[in-house]
Amino acid sequence: MNTPVISTRGLTKVFGYSPQAAVKLLREGMDKDAVFRKLGSAVGVYDVSLDIERGRTFVIIGLSGSGKSTLVRLMNLLLRPTCGSLLFEGEDIVGLRGKDLIDYRRNKVSMVFQGFGLMGHRDVLGNVCYGLEVKGVRKDKRIDRAMEMIGLVGLSGWEHQPISSLSGGMKQRVGLARALANDPEVLLMDEPFSALDPIVRRDMQFELLGIQKKVKKTMVFITHDINEAFKLGDRVAIMKDAKVVRIGSPEEILSDPGDEYIEQFVRDIDRSKVLLARNVMITPASLVKIGDGPNVALKEMKSNSISSVFVIGDNMDLVGIVTLDSAMKARAANLSLTEIIENDIIVTDPDTPIADLIPIAARAKFPIAVLDPTRRLLGIVTKAAVLSSLT
Ligand SMILES: Nc1ncnc2c1ncn2[C@@H]1O[C@H](COP(=O)(O)OP(=O)(O)OP(=O)(O)O)[C@@H](O)[C@H]1O
Ligand SMILES: [Mg+2]
Structure with missing residues (x-):
């Protein structure tokens, strides 16, 4: 079997006071709310073990506060785990520091946030070029690469428009083009489409599927929309109270939810949409x-x-x-x-x-x-x- 791009084993993040004491209580079976009442520490993610295969779209879904953002921030080491392991292409990266950490963030993973992180004083091209500039890529090379990515996300002709003149969906495309321009191994997307209106959102989902086919990147995509999760995901992880309670393909989860919580969670999905x-x-x-x-x-x-x-x-x-x-x-x-x-x-x-x-x-x-x-x-x-x- 191929080595997964990202693997986690028992990955845990506790915020605030006495994280180790909190982990001890969690291991004894106490839930996240009880831990908070007792110690005042917020459990972000607890005991998550999963494998993300190369070239696939892995979707993380769950209610607000269930730990989705914390989990991807651990993956790009914006946060350090309290315990557990995090492997990238089979190597433990929990201890990465200094230059290695910068290299990891520049070349291995790229994050696309919801409507965040574009520079208003630069035009579309300037934004898409930014990561390449930071990496020291030559000007003609980075412009070529950026123009290619702008084309890929369907924004050809908009290169020199100011960011402020773009719609929400177009801004999101710029964010995507910028992340892709870096040519990362993994694209991490934290609810990138949640601020978009439904029609634009549908277009973007469609677009993303097409782009994914072309670039064959590994994608980790967060959403709290079950329909979006099942549309985009090759595998879907459902989070609840800081834990991953189910992982499977959309088909597996639909045909065998496993327990009542998951069944209720996926009931939302319109089965007729699983069309032939x-x-x-x-x-x-x-x-x-x-x-x-x-x-x-x-x-x-x-x-x-x-x-x-x-x-x-x-x-x-x-x-x-x-x-x-x-x-x-x-x-x-x-x-x-x-x-x-x-x-x-x-x-x-x-x-x-x-x-x-x-x-x-x-x-x-x-x-x-x-x-x-x-x-x-x-x-x-x-x-x-x-x-x-x-x-
Ligand atoms: N920096 C922080 N300090 C303290 N607690 C935090 C911090 N970040 C997250 N938490 C807590 O960790 C838990 C998980 O939060 P997280 O942001 O990962 O949830 P989420 O699933 O992304 O939610 P949403 O759908 O609202 O974005 C929550 O209880 C939250 O309050
Ligand atoms: Mg979040």
């Missing part, structure tokens, strides 16, 4: 047969206001797709449909979960075709349908 392609596919507004000519294809597209149409064979089997553009050219040049058919269609079977289609839909040129095993066209899934399943 067959649940959201539609019958295409129009189709053309392989024997039809470009004029039929053009008429179909025009009368349905669409810019491409699927082409089928005699048994409803999918042959390909033609676009408005190519059909017009074919008509002018007297070509048949077979000569202009495109084949780079994304196809799926009806039982594929929508979650699996999200990253694909982001870069699909055409609707996704749903086929049965004999390649018969059962329906199509539009990008909009995939997007709206994210609500």
Whole structure:
């Protein structure tokens, strides 16, 4: 098995007075509230053991005060654990100091906070460049890198805009681009989308999934929204009263919550949102047969206001797709449909979960075709349908 990027074993953080005495009481089974009443010490995180695998999105979820922020601050060593161990790529990093600590924060982990940490007196480019500047990266190199990241988060054209002119969602994109520009091993995100309105938030979730597919970073994402957790997470850890009470994939947690607290916690999620392609596919507004000519294809597209149409064979089997553009050219040049058919269609079977289609839909040129095993066209899934399943 590959070494996890981050591992914790018995990780614990007690704030305030007599942390060691507090740990002793916790070990004897006293809960966090009782410890606070007795000693006045606040237990942030207690006895957390987890592994974060490379390239995956690990989501931490829990009610306010359950210890989520404390846990990620321990991971980037903004806080020092009271006890327990913290490994990065298999090495104990609890004792990192000085230059090693600076190196860890600059090169290994990057944090994205909620609407925090952008410099108002700099423009978008200046903000995204900042971390690279601190690292001493040459000016032309850092501008290249920053421009690439700005493109990745969908802000091309905004490089020289002042931060104050951006919407909340755009600011969050800048924060994300800045963290990515550093090319860290791990991106830590503490409720990055919680201040955004629901529609912008949905866009950002969608965007993040697409970016994650491209950059394949390990991400640790905090939220207290169960829908967001299950949308984004490969694995989800549920925290309660400073402890992690459950870790699993969304599927595992949904199918077997384990206890009543977790069951109540996930009840919120709309199970119908755990959809399959067959649940959201539609019958295409129009189709053309392989024997039809470009004029039929053009008429179909025009009368349905669409810019491409699927082409089928005699048994409803999918042959390909033609676009408005190519059909017009074919008509002018007297070509048949077979000569202009495109084949780079994304196809799926009806039982594929929508979650699996999200990253694909982001870069699909055409609707996704749903086929049965004999390649018969059962329906199509539009990008909009995939997007709206994210609500
Ligand atoms: N610097 C601190 N000093 C004292 N107590 C703290 C400190 N930081 C956190 N705590 C306590 O630790 C516990 C966990 O707090 P934490 O901020 O990690 O929760 P959270 O899950 O991130 O909550 P939220 O969803 O509200 O952000 C709380 O009881 C909190 O009061
Ligand atoms: Mg928090």
